[in-house]
Amino acid sequence: MNFKILTHFGRYLIMMGTAFSRPEKTSMYYKETMRQMNDIGVGSLTIVGLIAVFIGAVTAVQFAYQLDGTLVPIYYIGYIVRDSTIIELAPTITCLVLAGKVGSNIAAEIGGMRQKEHIDAMEIMGVNTAAYLIMPKVVAALVVIPLLVAIAAFVSVFGGYIAVVPAGYMSHEEYIQGVRSFFDSYNIFLMFVKATVFAYLLTSVSAYQGYYVKGGSIELGQASTNAVVFSDILILLADYLIAVLLT
Amino acid sequence: MIRTENIHKKFGDHHVLKGITTEFFKGKTNLIIGRSGAGKTVLLKLLVGLLEPTEGDIFYDDVNFNKLGKKDTRTLRMDVGMLFQASALFDSMTVEENIRFPLDMFTNMTRKEKRKRVDFCLERVSLGFVNDKYPSEISGGMQKRVGIARAIVLNPKYLFCDEPNSGLDPKTAIVIDELIKSITIENNITTVINTHDMNSVMGIGDNIILLHQGQIAWRGNNGEVMESDNEILQNFIFASPFLQDLRDAALEK
Numbered sequence: 001m002n003f004k005i006l007t008h009f010g011r012y013l014i015m016m017g018t019a020f021s022r023p024e025k026t027s028m029y030y031k032e033t034m035r036q037m038n039d040i041g042v043g044s045l046t047i048v049g050l051i052a053v054f055i056g057a058v059t060a061v062q063f064a065y066q067l068d069g070t071l072v073p074i075y076y077i078g079y080i081v082r083d084s085t086i087i088e089l090a091p092t093i094t095c096l097v098l099a100g101k102v103g104s105n106i107a108a109e110i111g112g113m114r115q116k117e118h119i120d121a122m123e124i125m126g127v128n129t130a131a132y133l134i135m136p137k138v139v140a141a142l143v144v145i146p147l148l149v150a151i152a153a154f155v156s157v158f159g160g161y162i163a164v165v166p167a168g169y170m171s172h173e174e175y176i177q178g179v180r181s182f183f184d185s186y187n188i189f190l191m192f193v194k195a196t197v198f199a200y201l202l203t204s205v206s207a208y209q210g211y212y213v214k215g216g217s218i219e220l221g222q223a224s225t226n227a228v229v230f231s232d233i234l235i236l237l238a239d240y241l242i243a244v245l246l247t
Numbered sequence: 248m249i250r251t252e253n254i255h256k257k258f259g260d261h262h263v264l265k266g267i268t269t270e271f272f273k274g275k276t277n278l279i280i281g282r283s284g285a286g287k288t289v290l291l292k293l294l295v296g297l298l299e300p301t302e303g304d305i306f307y308d309d310v311n312f313n314k315l316g317k318k319d320t321r322t323l324r325m326d327v328g329m330l331f332q333a334s335a336l337f338d339s340m341t342v343e344e345n346i347r348f349p350l351d352m353f354t355n356m357t358r359k360e361k362r363k364r365v366d367f368c369l370e371r372v373s374l375g376f377v378n379d380k381y382p383s384e385i386s387g388g389m390q391k392r393v394g395i396a397r398a399i400v401l402n403p404k405y406l407f408c409d410e411p412n413s414g415l416d417p418k419t420a421i422v423i424d425e426l427i428k429s430i431t432i433e434n435n436i437t438t439v440i441n442t443h444d445m446n447s448v449m450g451i452g453d454n455i456i457l458l459h460q461g462q463i464a465w466r467g468n469n470g471e472v473m474e475s476d477n478e479i480l481q482n483f484i485f486a487s488p489f490l491q492d493l494r495d496a497a498l499e500k
Contacts (some may be wrong), residue, residue, distance in 0.1 A: 025351065025353070116333070116335060120334055120335065121331060123296075124297070124329045124407075125325070125352070125401075126321040126323055126326065128321065
């Protein structure tokens with residue numbers, strides 16, 4: 001029987017346990033966390049915003065097409081765009097995209113430091129490298145990724161509006177009526193739960209891939225790819241589990 | 248002083264170090280020499296704790312390094328400085344930020360005090376006006392000197408140097424050797440250097456161990472190298488006919 005997956009899981013747990021231990025100097029960790037918030041949050045705003053516009057637009061146009069000729073009121077398009085983006089599309093698609101952008105970046109950054117002996121140099125100085133290199137990234141992601149997802153949800157609803165209202169599928173009033181109908185604040189809670197879980201998964205899994213990289217540039221490339229692939233798989237798996245458990 | 252007792256290291260079936268028992272003395276430049284694959288780097292990594300021995304103990308003064316918990320290991324490491332073969336300077340930080348990093352992480356010094364300490368260390372390695380440069384903007388020799396400055400910024404008791412002269416021209420290599428030697432004497436620290444540079448062996452070898460196939464094949468100092476009749480040592484140090492002729496000529500005198 002192959003126990004490789006258990007070995008990885010055990011090593012991942014040990015790494016995360018070490019990563020969340022007491023910082024040597026809080027101010028250094030705070031500074032690093034702020035830097036990461038800027039990199040992950042501000043650095044991803046454009047791509048997240050762009051994707052969100054198209055998610056909303058495509059959802060709205062496709063529902064307009066599906067509802068055409070049915071007895072379902074047209075204002076339902078606004079309602080469907082709002083709920084589908086809040087519950088599913090904004091957290092999941094945003095985090096899948098961030099796994100590609102942020103996750104691969106984290107794996108490459110930490111992996112590069114491992115290969116250039118920067119991590120060894122820090123270890124010899126007495127720095128808890130797992131904590132200093134991983135904790136600020138995870139904490140920053142846990143703060144900014146839910147915010148990015150919230151922005152994505154808002155922008156998606158706006159994207160739906162610009163796709164269907166100017167094109168004449170429905171009026172401004174109908175879309176706004178749809179967006180305001182049947183609102184359940186629990187869905188917002190669900191969105192933030194998903195965003196938080198996905199943020200943790202994509203940063204910690206990517207950090208693991210980079211932290212234990214061995215070999216040269218080919219292995220670093222593989223680690224970066226693995227970071228994206230495993231993060232995506234785990235995000236989709238977690239998405240399903242959250243859906244089963246919380247809805 | 249650092250002492251090793253019966254150190255063994257195996258990687259699977261490959262037995263790299265076979266019972267290394269030796270001492271590295273305070274205030275002296277202790278050299279680990281040997282051919283590529285002899286186990287020098289593995290021994291150095293064991294000494295600094297980047298690897299764990301399969302068997303045996305390493306003592307920093309009277310403290311058994313291998314029996315320390317994670318927290319105590321980190322505390323002890325604050326007394327350790329290391330110069331890496333490729334310098335291992337953080338490439339996204341400037342020279343000043345690189346040297347200041349241990350101060351930022353482990354001290355409560357003010358900005359002014361840190362600046363003063365960084366300037367002192369840079370001056371100590373004869374580097375001025377490079378504070379704001381990135382490692383990629385300075386030469387290999389300068390990078391080594393910045394590496395030394397970073398290694399000594401916290402006033403370590405133990406200094407480790409992994410191939411400090413690799414990739415340097417002979418003249419610069421001698422400058423680096425002399426710098427390490429003078430810092431060792433000045434601060435009365437235990438310095439361990441892993442090298443296969445013959446200029447280093449003859450120039451700064453206060454205490455030398457020669458590793459051969461995972462064991463200590465010879466030990467002595469630079470003054471004893473010439474007279475030694477140890478065949479492994481002679482084959483290693485005076486590897487080329489040119490060097491053998493030089494040795495014969497020196498002995499005839």
